[in-house]
Amino acid sequence: MPQKPVEIVVYGADQLCPSCVHLPSSKETFEWLEAAISRKYTNQPYTITYVDIYNPPNEDDKSRFAERVIDEDMFYPVVLLEGNIVGEGSPRLKTIFAEMEKFGYQSAN
Template identity: 40%
Template sequence: MEHVSVVVYGADVICASCVNAPTSKDIYDWLQPLLKRKYPNISFKYTYIDITKDNDNLTDHDLQFIERIEQDELFYPLITMNDEYVADGYIQTKQITRFIDQKLVNE
């Protein structure tokens, strides 16, 4: 069984450009049953990182994504899988499944 690390970077406050979108925490909660149902042969490990909280124990990789969000290069919620960028801002199912189908399932 393949193992995939899923990280959702977000905040309690909704992104200014994502007013009608779900919150970062909602996306985090929504992803788990969705991916388990669609990809039963992949073992997903989920992590939620609040970009506004204490970031002392994060990797340089995580801090780079947070810095890009703070500089408005990327938006939150931001999703990575196995440290690769998947989607940010207004998250849709198709973005997630396309990434998995192209990068993970067909490897």
């Protein structure tokens, strides 16, 4: 079991990023990720949050990173796990799962 719940933050926007035309929207990716993680790590606590880069919450770290996504022309959605970028544009479940397992998460299946 994980030592403490990890925080996963998905940064994106309603409009698709110009280089991501054939990919799902940021919100769709967030929902897909949330479902996949909850299936894989049943009954293991974590938080997953969606942040609109053009309308970030009034939290310094989240609004600063949202600005960075825009300023650096990152491919969104950008997925952060405990503050580290683990996916950009088209995040890979395998990469995100591997990162979660470093924190003690164990596959339910």
